Amino acid sequence: MPTVSAENYLKAILHIQEEGQEKVSTTDLADRVSATPASTSAMLKKLGAKGWVVHERYHGVQLTDSGQRIAMDIVRRHRLWESFLVDHLGFDWDQVHDIAEELEHINSVELTNRLDAFLGFPKLDPHGDAIPGPNGRFRSVAARTLLSEAPRHLELIVVGVVDGRDAFLRHLGVLGISLGTRLTVIRRHAFDGSLEVRFADSGEDVQMLSPSVCERLWVDQDAEAPSIPFP
Amino acid sequence: MPTVSAENYLKAILHIQEEGQEKVSTTDLADRVSATPASTSAMLKKLGAKGWVVHERYHGVQLTDSGQRIAMDIVRRHRLWESFLVDHLGFDWDQVHDIAEELEHINSVELTNRLDAFLGFPKLDPHGDAIPGPNGRFRSVAARTLLSEAPRHLELIVVGVVDGRDAFLRHLGVLGISLGTRLTVIRRHAFDGSLEVRFADSGEDVQMLSPSVCERLWVDQDAEAPSIPFP
DNA sequence: AATGATTTTTAGTTAAGGCTAAAAATGAGT
DNA sequence: ACTCATTTTTAGCCTTAACTAAAAATCATT
Numbered sequence: 258m259p260t261v262s263a264e265n266y267l268k269a270i271l272h273i274q275e276e277g278q279e280k281v282s283t284t285d286l287a288d289r290v291s292a293t294p295a296s297t298s299a300m301l302k303k304l305g306a307k308g309w310v311v312h313e314r315y316h317g318v319q320l321t322d323s324g325q326r327i328a329m330d331i332v333r334r335h336r337l338w339e340s341f342l343v344d345h346l347g348f349d350w351d352q353v354h355d356i357a358e359e360l361e362h363i364n365s366v367e368l369t370n371r372l373d374a375f376l377g378f379p380k381l382d383p384h385g386d387a388i389p390g391p392n393g394r395f396r397s398v399a400a401r402t403l404l405s406e407a408p409r410h411l412e413l414i415v416v417g418v419v420d421g422r423d424a425f426l427r428h429l430g431v432l433g434i435s436l437g438t439r440l441t442v443i444r445r446h447a448f449d450g451s452l453e454v455r456f457a458d459s460g461e462d463v464q465m466l467s468p469s470v471c472e473r474l475w476v477d478q479d480a481e482a483p484s485i486p487f488p
Numbered sequence: 489m490p491t492v493s494a495e496n497y498l499k500a501i502l503h504i505q506e507e508g509q510e511k512v513s514t515t516d517l518a519d520r521v522s523a524t525p526a527s528t529s530a531m532l533k534k535l536g537a538k539g540w541v542v543h544e545r546y547h548g549v550q551l552t553d554s555g556q557r558i559a560m561d562i563v564r565r566h567r568l569w570e571s572f573l574v575d576h577l578g579f580d581w582d583q584v585h586d587i588a589e590e591l592e593h594i595n596s597v598e599l600t601n602r603l604d605a606f607l608g609f610p611k612l613d614p615h616g617d618a619i620p621g622p623n624g625r626f627r628s629v630a631a632r633t634l635l636s637e638a639p640r641h642l643e644l645i646v647v648g649v650v651d652g653r654d655a656f657l658r659h660l661g662v663l664g665i666s667l668g669t670r671l672t673v674i675r676r677h678a679f680d681g682s683l684e685v686r687f688a689d690s691g692e693d694v695q696m697l698s699p700s701v702c703e704r705l706w707v708d709q710d711a712e713a714p715s716i717p718f719p
Numbered sequence: 720a721a722t723g724a725t726t727t728t729t730a731g732t733t734a735a736g737g738c739t740a741a742a743a744a745t746g747a748g749t
Numbered sequence: 750a751c752t753c754a755t756t757t758t759t760a761g762c763c764t765t766a767a768c769t770a771a772a773a774a775t776c777a778t779t
Binding site: 513514515525526528529530533545546 | 755756757758759
């Protein structure tokens with residue numbers, strides 16, 4: 258059973274890995290948990306001793322299977338609570354993070370599963386992030402989602418367009434998007450719904466896509482799933 | 489802002505005071521929080537420094553107004569969460585204590601008040617204990633409750649009988665109960681619904697009352713309220 | 720390949736909150 | 750009022766998880 262602090266480190270490692278870094282540096286991790294690199298270094302030793310991470314001195318950490326499982330469970334609880342706070346208590350989606358940050362550490366399988374059922378087994382939280390299921394893996398997203406409604410941090414593949422007009426298709430050409438293009442949503446801007454997207458096949462290029470483009474693209478989960486997250 | 493541990497001590501002091509002890513001994517408190525008297529003694533020094541308790545060495549602790557306010561807020565959160573777990577997540581009333589014990593430490597006024605509203609501003613939790621309102625005081629109980637449905641730890645006064653047959657009134661005489669008798673529910677036995685009751689005017693005598701008696705007595709809150717809890 | 724900058728780890732403190740064992744204060748019974 | 754049992758406090762130690770400052774390893778550049 259990890260302490261609250263250990264849970265926060267594990268979760269942070271998962272998130273950094275989700276953003277594309279295979280191995281996580283001590284400094285990046287320290288930044289994420291708002292601690293000094295020295296404190297982080299000490300914590301990594303403990304996490305390694307528990308078998309939750311593999312840490313090669315001076316070369317970065319990675320979650321083990323058991324560490325990833327713990328982290329996914331924390332993310333599951335966090336996103337379920339956020340859904341509860343927004344859908345049932347009437348919070349705005351940008352007010353719930355800090356409270357969910359506390360609720361996520363209450364580790365009761367019974368509680369989590371009952372909450373999940375109460376919410377109707379949601380697939381996405383109020384921020385559009387995928388909610389892991391009771392098995393610690395993301396539930397599969399419905400086939401063919403609009404890019405504008407797809408979860409973040411999941412590798413997607415472009416499978417169709419809503420609007421076949423020449424002008425749109427030419428625009429896609431300019432952006433370097435075609436059927437089969439593999440991409441991942443990094444960030445969703447609340448202001449206008451535009452997305453920051455990373456392209457897997459163009460050197461991990463990051464680009465901003467306007468709402469009008471996102472609403473006209475059908476995407477699906479990439480069948481050749483990436484290591485983390487595995488859907 | 490108290491730590492989780494400090495909150496547990498404050499809550500324990502409140503509960504012991506509720507059970508009738510004006511001043512709480514270090515040993516009783518230690519028992520309640522499952523710590524040693526030594527650890528408890530150290531904690532009392534800290535609580536005193538924060539102004540949450542008054543502690544006279546070797547003579548017991550009492551909550552200050554600010555300490556009592558903190559403790560009542562914890563009890564409020566505990567009982568609201570218990571209500572949520574039972575009424576909305578389908579837990580049994582005897583499974584929720586430990587989980588509520590964790591949830592109660594999430595101290596967000598916004599969260600607590602929204603939860604309260606979501607639940608419909610309940611007056612009693614699933615165990616029949618009164619739920620403090622947002623002002624840190626118990627909400628007043630509806631005038632004239634059946635003793636069988638009254639909350640625990642609240643000083644009540646007998647104001648009427650449901651059943652005026654001689655046999656019942658004679659039985660009340662034997663038990664020493666009449667109009668105006670002041671009593672407090674100590675414990676409710678789930679098995680058969682019988683109550684353990686303390687009588688204020690007969691030397692704090694404790695007696696067991698059968699369900700058939702409790703269902704035939706109207707009670708009200710004692711107007712000359714006791715110090716804790718004040719309804 | 721060497722040097723300088725950066726990153727990471729180690730060493731040594733600190734603060735909470737727990738523990739045991741010993742000392743001190745209280746109180747009960749003669 | 751004195752003694753003995755009980756209660757409470759003090760003293761000293763442990764663990765967790767933070768911190769700063771210093772040492773060590775890696776990396777980048779020439």
